[in-house]
Amino acid sequence: MCGIVGYCGSREATPIILDGLRKLEYRGYDSAGIAVISDGETHLKRSEGKLANLEKLINEEPINGRTGIGHTRWATHGRPSEINAHPHKAGSVTVVHNGIIENYLQLRDELKQAGHRFKSETDTEAIAHLVEEMLRSEPDFEKAVRLAIARLKGAYALCILNELSPETLIAAKSGSPMVAGIGEDEFFVASDIPAILAYTREMVFMEDGEMLVTNGHSIHFCTIDGKTLEKKSRHIDWTPLMAEKGGYRHFMLKEINEQPRAVRDTIAGRLLETEGDVYLEDITFNDRQLAAIKRIVIVACGTSWHAALMGKFYIEEHCRIPVEVDIASEFRYRNPVVNENVLVIVISQSGETADTLAALREAKSRGAMNMAICNVVDSSIAREAGGVIYTHAGPEIGVASTKAFVTQITALYLFAIRLGRAACTISSITGQQMITALKKVPPLLEDALKLDEAVERIARKYMNARDFLYLGRGKSFPIALEGALKLKEISYIHAEGYPAGEMKHGPIALIDENVPVVMLIPRSSAYEKSVSNMEEVIARGGRVIAVCSLNDEEPGRRAEDVIAVPALNEDLDPILLSVPLQLLAYHVSVFKGTDVDQPRNLAKSVTVE
Numbered sequence: 001m002c003g004i005v006g007y008c009g010s011r012e013a014t015p016i017i018l019d020g021l022r023k024l025e026y027r028g029y030d031s032a033g034i035a036v037i038s039d040g041e042t043h044l045k046r047s048e049g050k051l052a053n054l055e056k057l058i059n060e061e062p063i064n065g066r067t068g069i070g071h072t073r074w075a076t077h078g079r080p081s082e083i084n085a086h087p088h089k090a091g092s093v094t095v096v097h098n099g100i101i102e103n104y105l106q107l108r109d110e111l112k113q114a115g116h117r118f119k120s121e122t123d124t125e126a127i128a129h130l131v132e133e134m135l136r137s138e139p140d141f142e143k144a145v146r147l148a149i150a151r152l153k154g155a156y157a158l159c160i161l162n163e164l165s166p167e168t169l170i171a172a173k174s175g176s177p178m179v180a181g182i183g184e185d186e187f188f189v190a191s192d193i194p195a196i197l198a199y200t201r202e203m204v205f206m207e208d209g210e211m212l213v214t215n216g217h218s219i220h221f222c223t224i225d226g227k228t229l230e231k232k233s234r235h236i237d238w239t240p241l242m243a244e245k246g247g248y249r250h251f252m253l254k255e256i257n258e259q260p261r262a263v264r265d266t267i268a269g270r271l272l273e274t275e276g277d278v279y280l281e282d283i284t285f286n287d288r289q290l291a292a293i294k295r296i297v298i299v300a301c302g303t304s305w306h307a308a309l310m311g312k313f314y315i316e317e318h319c320r321i322p323v324e325v326d327i328a329s330e331f332r333y334r335n336p337v338v339n340e341n342v343l344v345i346v347i348s349q350s351g352e353t354a355d356t357l358a359a360l361r362e363a364k365s366r367g368a369m370n371m372a373i374c375n376v377v378d379s380s381i382a383r384e385a386g387g388v389i390y391t392h393a394g395p396e397i398g399v400a401s402t403k404a405f406v407t408q409i410t411a412l413y414l415f416a417i418r419l420g421r422a423a424c425t426i427s428s429i430t431g432q433q434m435i436t437a438l439k440k441v442p443p444l445l446e447d448a449l450k451l452d453e454a455v456e457r458i459a460r461k462y463m464n465a466r467d468f469l470y471l472g473r474g475k476s477f478p479i480a481l482e483g484a485l486k487l488k489e490i491s492y493i494h495a496e497g498y499p500a501g502e503m504k505h506g507p508i509a510l511i512d513e514n515v516p517v518v519m520l521i522p523r524s525s526a527y528e529k530s531v532s533n534m535e536e537v538i539a540r541g542g543r544v545i546a547v548c549s550l551n552d553e554e555p556g557r558r559a560e561d562v563i564a565v566p567a568l569n570e571d572l573d574p575i576l577l578s579v580p581l582q583l584l585a586y587h588v589s590v591f592k593g594t595d596v597d598q599p600r601n602l603a604k605s606v607t608v609e
Contacts, residue, residue, distance in 0.1 A: 002086070002098045003029065003072040004178070005195045006159040008169040008216040009186025013068035014058065016188075020195035021051055021070050026244050028395025029072035030080035030377070034058070035087040035094045037166045038065035042094050046085040066216065067169055069159040069189075071096040075377030076392055077104070078121030088120060090128035092163040093135070097124040098191055099155035099176040100392065102269030107151065127152065131160060141165040142213050145172070149211075149224050154268055159189055172211040172224065175264070180204040180212055180219065182233050187214040193236060194244045202233040250596040252398035252490070256582050257449055260442040262403040263575075265392035266410045267438060276431025277421045278414045283371060283387040290422035293343045293369065296323045299331050299359045300347035303401040303485065304408060307373075308347055309478035310574060311412035318434075319420045328355035332362035343369040345415075349396060349404040351379020360384060373411045375404055389415060398597045400489045402582050405482060406445075406575050413438060413571065437569055441576070444566045448579040451563060455580050458545060458561050459587030462516045468495040469507060470581075471537075472520035473530050479574045480520055483581030490589040490599045500526075500533040511542040518581070519559070522573045523549040534558060547580055549573070 003024030007013040013036050021032060032054045033046035043063035047053040051072065071086035077100075078084040086096045101107070104123035107130060112118065116129040130151060134144035141162045149158075155175030162168065171178060171189045181188030181196040181203055188196040189212070193203060204221070206212065210229065213220045221229040238247060248254040270278050296315060298308040305327055312323040326336070328346070338344055344363035348356045351374040360381060363370050372385035375393050382388045391407035417434055420426030426434070462468075468487055472480035481497035488495050498507050500519070511517065517537045521530045531554060537544055538558055546559035549567035556562045563580045567573055589596050 002074050002191065003195065004069070004096050004098055004157060004159055004189065004191040005071075006069045006169050006171060006189035007186070008067045008167070008214045009183065010066060010216065011186060013065055014063055016199065017068050017070035018051070018055060018058070019198065020188075020190060021072050023194040023197070023240070023244070024072055024192060025051060026397060028074055028397070030075050031073045031082065031085035032071065033073075033085045033087050034063070034068060034070040035089070035161060036063050036065035036068035037161055037163060038063070040163055040166050042089060042161065042163055044087060044089060044094065046082050046087070048080055048082050048085065067161065067167055069094065069096050069161060069169070074395060076100055076390065077123045079378035084120045084122050086124060088122065088125040088128045090116065090125070091132040091135075093128050093131045094161045095124060095128040095131070096159050097127060098157040100265055100268045101126060101152055101156065102154035103152070127156075127158065135162070135164070141168060142170060145170050146211070146224060146226060155265065157191055167215045168213065170211065170213050171206070173206045174208045178206045180206060182219070185217055187216065187219050192246065193238065194240060197236065197238070197240060201236045203236050204231045204233050249590070250398065250586070252400055252402060252586055252596050255396055255398050255403045256579070256586065258394065259403045259406050259579070260445040260449075262391075262393040262407050263410050263445060264442045265394075266407045267414065268392070270414060271435050271439070273432060273435050276426070276428035276435065278417050278435070280389055280414065280418055283389065283418070285369070285371075285387060287422040289369070290419055291424070292341065293321060293419075294341040296321055296343045296345060297326055297336070297338060297363075298323060298345045298347065299326045299328045299356060299363075301328045301353055301355055303405050303482060304347040304349060304356075306478045306482040306485070307405055307408035307412065308345075309481070310409045310475065311345070311416070313475050314413055314416035314571065315419065318416050319423055319425050321419070321423070326359075328353065328359040331359040336362065336366070338363055338366050338368040340367045340369065343371065345371055345373065346381060346385065347373045347408055348381050349375045349401060349408075351376040351381040353381070357381050357384070373408055375407070399599055399602050400486055400585070406578055409575055410438070410441070434571070437572055440568055441572055444568055444576055445579060447566045448576050451565070451580050452583055455563060455583040456587045458563070459584055460591055461561070462545070463588050463591040465493060465514065465516050467510065467515050468493060468518060469510065469515060470495060470497040470518045470520070471500040471503060471533060472497070473500045473526035473533075474524055475570060475574045476520035476522060476524070476530075476577060479577045479581065480518070482578065483518060483585070486582055486585035487588065489602060490585055490596050491592050491594055492600075493588065500530055503533055503536065508536070508540065511537055511540045513541045513543060515542060516545055517542045518545045518547060518584070519555075520577055521546055521548045521552075521555050522565070522570075522577060523552060523567055524570045524573070531555065547577055
């Protein structure tokens, strides 16, 4: 997620804003910028790359003023560049923005017809022009902002300046975080607490649909439609490191809890509900090209490979196209059979994974259609692929991937809908049903996160086990693999994931009272078979941790421990099943005292073979 800092008060704004942006560097970013108003004029500096580049520009040509905003950008619309960096200015209006504006293309078209000229590729610039347009008929800055916000669809945290009201700072929020800091004759705004913790510990947490207006002497909170709000500040006694983690003990736990937001952002602006279709803005293949695909090969490493296995289920079931899933480090060394009738999909969180990038280049050299699923805009893989679906998970600091995994699955599900509609294997009605189900995932993820205390108790019980088995059938099998990987990565306990039907072909020999067996038993077409597998484990003295659907009493009658997860449908339940497995690995690791966020021998992005 991007970082926002705003200041309005009696001190020079620039050093405060830069310091705040520095405190937000942990979030990840590709460019930075600052805007400060002085003598009725906006002074704006932006640069690609690290904050040091921006600081160098300001040192060479200082900017002064007591009202200002700053931003570190994690690209979602438009490649990382100075022109796409925030703040964005239109006329007298300057804006910084976190989130995704779903209807920005429509707004851009309308504003262009009204005579506005755009300079960047971003959705944010449309907001600046929209406020500027509203000021033409409504000179009151606050009212003009309200009129503009009423036109926005999507998620946003906004800070807005206006040269015609040089001492005023306006902020608004819907779906993206925003906190206000209360000082003495000075006020702060930020996307996260660490940015302003050094200046005040009195914070007001804004809710969706709220707005603040300050002139540096007073602050006014209201709803977007103008209703005054009485907001109380909260005293924050976090340490700076705690603040970076949002109060969570580890980045991994913070990122597990960000998954509902990450999925919302990944589907935002992409669902064409009435058509039963999806809009993938960076996929350039037309319907004819998609319908001509004869075979698909999905290539990835580690956690992304597990997501790829989910993609195989989705595409084969809904699109009736054969899919192979290959490990990137093996792909180019086995003379792969790909050509112009084959689509190769590569998946990488960072977009820099060396083996995956090499696999992409191999596929391109053989003439294959190609595309990527990636979390980092303008990364090497994203630049070289023929098309890309960006996951909007935001930066992932913990080495063990969590929110990137569920958003990769979400992106594959979106692509399956798009491909199925193009190939006429998914009707508009079925597409509508799939989209309706997908929209339910974020709130159900929030419900799944409420299992944290129950999972923590189970983790304490089994923390000293030397081995774990994870078993699942059908779409639960990739989740079993991922659950085992998470436990291995951060707790250093040996764990293996298997298809439950393969248990009798070897793994059953390992089962005794010392080996906990995590059984994934959602209400699916393989439910009865999965229950039978559980009985086989119990009959051999195995200790079963059953992860099942909410309100399913059968597993609880026999399993030693039960984790009941909200259920949706067979396609999307695996996303929900992922949460307790992530939490189990996390809590076992904490109890064992290992380094959760930076486990030994592992790196976040593997950029060498």
